[in-house]
Structure formats: structure tokens, C-alpha cells
Amino acid sequence: MDYPLFEVPRMGGGVFIGIVAIIHVVIAQLAVGAGLFIAIAHTLAVRNNDRLLLDFLARFGRFLVLLAFVSGAITGVGIWVTISLVSPPSTSMLIHLFVWGWAIEWVFFLIEIVAGYMYYYGWHRLTPRRHIAVAWIYAFGAFMSLAVINGIICFMLTPGDWVPPWQDSAYDGQQAFWIGFFNPTYWPSLVLRTILSMALAAISVAMVVNCIRSYSREQKTRIINAGSYLLMPIGLVAPAAAWFFFAVPENSRNFAFGGAIAMTLFFAFGAVLSLFIAGYAYWALIHERSYANLQTSVLLLALAFVAVGSLEFMREGIRKPYLVHGHMYSNGILATDEWRERINRDGLLTYARFAYPPTTTLEEVHRLPPHAMGRFVFNAQCRICHEPEGTNDPAPLVNQSSRELLTKITSELHELKHFMPPFLGTEHEKRALVEYQLFLAHGEAYAPPPGATSSAATPPTSRRGVRDEGDAR
Numbered sequence: 001m002d003y004p005l006f007e008v009p010r011m012g013g014g015v016f017i018g019i020v021a022i023i024h025v026v027i028a029q030l031a032v033g034a035g036l037f038i039a040i041a042h043t044l045a046v047r048n049n050d051r052l053l054l055d056f057l058a059r060f061g062r063f064l065v066l067l068a069f070v071s072g073a074i075t076g077v078g079i080w081v082t083i084s085l086v087s088p089p090s091t092s093m094l095i096h097l098f099v100w101g102w103a104i105e106w107v108f109f110l111i112e113i114v115a116g117y118m119y120y121y122g123w124h125r126l127t128p129r130r131h132i133a134v135a136w137i138y139a140f141g142a143f144m145s146l147a148v149i150n151g152i153i154c155f156m157l158t159p160g161d162w163v164p165p166w167q168d169s170a171y172d173g174q175q176a177f178w179i180g181f182f183n184p185t186y187w188p189s190l191v192l193r194t195i196l197s198m199a200l201a202a203i204s205v206a207m208v209v210n211c212i213r214s215y216s217r218e219q220k221t222r223i224i225n226a227g228s229y230l231l232m233p234i235g236l237v238a239p240a241a242a243w244f245f246f247a248v249p250e251n252s253r254n255f256a257f258g259g260a261i262a263m264t265l266f267f268a269f270g271a272v273l274s275l276f277i278a279g280y281a282y283w284a285l286i287h288e289r290s291y292a293n294l295q296t297s298v299l300l301l302a303l304a305f306v307a308v309g310s311l312e313f314m315r316e317g318i319r320k321p322y323l324v325h326g327h328m329y330s331n332g333i334l335a336t337d338e339w340r341e342r343i344n345r346d347g348l349l350t351y352a353r354f355a356y357p358p359t360t361t362l363e364e365v366h367r368l369p370p371h372a373m374g375r376f377v378f379n380a381q382c383r384i385c386h387e388p389e390g391t392n393d394p395a396p397l398v399n400q401s402s403r404e405l406l407t408k409i410t411s412e413l414h415e416l417k418h419f420m421p422p423f424l425g426t427e428h429e430k431r432a433l434v435e436y437q438l439f440l441a442h443g444e445a446y447a448p449p450p451g452a453t454s455s456a457a458t459p460p461t462s463r464r465g466v467r468d469e470g471d472a473r
């Protein structure tokens with residue numbers, strides 16, 4: 001409410017964040033797993049004087065630096081850009097709570113990058129012992145950056161016993177930090193992410209090895225099999241996931257297990273794909289010690305990408321209607337009695353100055369035809385999840401609902417669908433919001449409520465956002 005609205009036409013802000021975040025998560029986790037692979041494989045290769053493996057590690061390091069570092073860094077910054085544009089209140093809240101967490105994470109990230117480059121440029125320059133040490137420092141830095149960021153991500157779903165600073169609490173800021181950080185899903189989630197990181201790394205080993213023309217098929221098979229040991233823990237995904245679900249709030253668990261069908265499907269896809277990959281890993285790579293060609297490994301990586309993406313999407317989705325569970329709604333409104341009362345008393349638009357154009361005053365907004373005013377209420381409160389003519393489009397959801405039914409639905413959003421926050425605002429705003437939804441559903445055929453003033457005289461407005469709106473400017 002306190003920030004300008006960032007509109008992503010058609011796609012909606014949530015999907016925009018999701019795309020950038022999922023690409024980043026896959027790349028970053030791949031880099032973590034690859035660190036572990038490089039450290040272990042390098043140590044063993046030096047010990048056994050395994051020339052082939054050493055040669056491969058030099059090439060694999062280049063792949064890591066080129067792909068993971070460059071695209072990982074770009075998408076990592078991309079997450080900051082997208083979350084602070086689409087959801088400034090939650091970004092601000094997380095920064096206020098975890099500023100030192102992020103500072104620590106950036107230090108580990110820096111260690112990871114510096115050690116990664118030292119590893120890459122260290123061939124024929126560092127002594128074998130130092131080179132091994134650098135590989136382990138890389139692995140440590142990469143893993144620790146995951147371990148730190150994991151705390152902050154999990155906090156949003158399961159803040160646990162954490163009490164926000166705006167409520168009376170028995171904790172000081174420092175205690176609150178640790179309570180929020182080591183929250184109920186911290187450990188299961190760290191285990192899950194570590195397992196997935198290792199699997200991603202093993203698959204990328206198979207992919208990179210296949211791009212090296214000078215290796216014979218036997219040599220390729222030997223390296224792929226060495227990498228496939230990292231796939232072994234993938235069998236633990238199921239118990240780790242069970243542990244994770246044990247720790248999430250009941251509502252969220254219900255969403256994943258049928259309560260919100262989209263989330264259930266994402267969960268099912270993620271779980272089944274992980275099972276397929278695990279099955280292939282055990283059967284083909286570990287048991288039969290067979291060879292995986294380039295096409296197979298690219299396919300595996302694509303499957304792993306979809307699996308990780310689905311699980312991340314599900315994790316984000318089951319947090320609804322909150323950004324920070326129990327404390328801040330998805331639309332950035334604080335979930336406290338105080339704020340609910342204030343908004344219901346004074347009106348949402350009183351607190352959402354950026355929801356309507358800067359040249360318009362609140363009085364003018366209140367004099368607009370209801371559906372025109374309703375759009376501003378909708379933008380401030382609903383748009384984060386409902387993009388007109390786009391993701392979760394309200395029009396087909398409203399469909400042929402009557403004015404009376406839609407008023408009832410709007411009054412009971414949170415009871416009707418547990419993943420929606422309650423409507424907050426005055427009766428006047430609610431009426432306006434209902435009219436706007438009817439307008440979205442019926443377009444040209446929209447008929448204003450009987451007795452509504454001035455609305456008949458207004459030209460039809462665009463069904464999309466503020467920016468398309470000539471008259472609102």
C-alpha cells in the first residue's frame with residue numbers, strides 16, 4: 001500500500017518473480033552441488049593420480065564459471081529487482097529483519113566466487129594441495145550461502161515462534177533473528193535442497209562430459225559413473241519431504257494435498273519427476289553403470305529443472321494468503337487486528353496513495369463511477385494474484401455471478417478460498433470492487449447498478465490497468 005504498483009501485463013507480478021526465481025534456484029543449487037563434486041573428485045583424483053578425472057575437472061570448472069557464475073549472478077540480482085518491484089512491502093520487511101543474514105550470505109557468496117575463479121585459474125599454477133584446499137573453500141562458501149538464504153526463505157512460510165517487532169514480545173531483536181532464522185522448516189528444507197543440488201550437479205557432469213569430443217566412450221562412462229554417486233541421496237527426497245510437510249502449517253499442508261488443486265498438481269509433478277530421475281539414477285547409472293549420452297543428460301536436466309521448479313512453485317503457493325505466514329498478507333497488508341480495523345474504518349484507499357493516479361485526489365476517486373473507483377481498490381488489494389486478462393484472470397472467475405452473489409463472495413473471500421486474504425475496506429469500497437469485477441466480467445455489456453450516479457455518462461474504460469487508462473491519467 002505504501003509503494004507504487006508495478007504492473008506486469010498479462011503475466012502478473014507473481015509469475016514474473018517465479019520465472020526469475022526458479023531459473024536462479026536451479027543454477028545456484030547446481031553450483032552448490034558442483035562445488036561438492038569438484039572438492040571430492042579433485043581430492044580423490046589427486047590421491048589416485050587419476051589424469052582423466054583431473055582433466056575433466058578443469059573443463060567442468062570452466063562450465064561452472066561461465067554458466068553458473070554469470071547467469072547465477074544475473075538472475076540473483078534479478079530476484080532482488082523483481083521482488084522489490086512487485087512486492088516492496090515484503091522485501092522491506094525481510095531486509096529489516098534479516099539485514100545481517102543477507103550481509104553474511106553475500107560474504108559467503110563472495111568467498112564462493114573468489115574461490116571458484118581461483119580454482120579455475122589455479123590449474124598449473126597452484127600446488128596440488130593448495131588447489132584441493134581452494135576446491136574445498138569453494139564448496140564450503142557455496143554451501144554456506146545456501147544454508148543462510150535457506151533460513152530467510154523458510155522463514156516466510158514458517159516463522160514459527162517469531163514475534164514481529166510491532167507486537168509485544170518477550171524477545172529482543174537478536175533473539176527474534178535466530179528464532180526466525182532457525183524456523184520449523186529450516187532443517188528439512190536444507191536437507192532437501194542439498195539433495196537436489198547434488199542431483200543437479202551429477203546430471204550436469206553427464207552433460208558436460210558428453211560435450212568433450214576427445215574422450216572415448218569408456219572414459220565418458222567412467223566420469224558419468226563417478227558423478228552418479230551424487231545422485232544416490234536422491235532416494236532420501238521422500239522422507240525429507242515428509243519431514244518438511246510435517247513442519248508446515250496445517251493450512252499449507254492441506255493446500256498441497258488437495259486443498260488447492262493447482263498446488264497439489266505442482267507437488268505431484270515435482271514428486272513424480274524426482275522419482276523418475278531417482279529411478280533412472282539407480283537403475284541405469286548406479287546399478288548397470290551404463291552410459292548416458294548427451295540427449296539423455298539434457299533430458300534429465302530438463303526434467304530436474306521442471307521438478308525443482310514445480311516444488312519451488314508449490315512452496316511459494318502454499319504460503320497463501322500470506323507473504324510471511326500469519327504476519328503479512330500476499331497483497332502486502334499487515335495481518336494484524338489493528339490494521340484490519342483501520343482499513344475497514346478509514347478505507348483502503350486512504351492508505352494506498354499509489355493505487356490511484358497522482359493527479360487525482362481521494363475525493364475525486366470517491367466521486368468516480370463505482371466500477372472506475374473499484375479498479376483502484378482491486379489494484380491495491382487483489383491484483384497481486386489476479387491479473388485482468390492474464391494470470392488468474394478475474395473475468396472467468398466472476399463469470400455470470402449476479403451482483404448479490406458477487407457481493408457475498410467478496411465479503412467472504414477468505415472463508416470461501418483459504419488461500420485468499422479477507423477483503424478489507426469500507427462498504428463503499430466493497431461496492432466499487434464488486435462493480436469493477438462485474439465490469440471485468442461483462443466488458444461492453446456491463447450495466448451499472450440501478451441508481452448509480454454519473455456512471456452512464458462515463459466512457460467505457462479499458463479492462464486492464466491504470467496505465468491503459470487515458471481518463472485516469
Ligand code: HEC
Pocket residue numbers: 320321322330331378381382383384385386392394397398409410413416417419420421422423424433437
Ligand atoms: C493470495 C492471492 C489472492 C489474492 C490476494 C486474491 N485472490 Fe481471489 N483467488 C485467488 C485464487 C488462487 C483463486 C482461485 C482461482 C481458481 O479457482 O481458479 C481466487 C478466486 C477468486 C474468485 C472466484 C471465487 C470462486 O468462488 O470461484 C473471486 C471472485 C476472487 N478470487 C476475487 C478476489 C478479490 C476481489 C480479491 C481482492 C479483494 C482477491 N480475489 C484477492 C487468489 C487470490
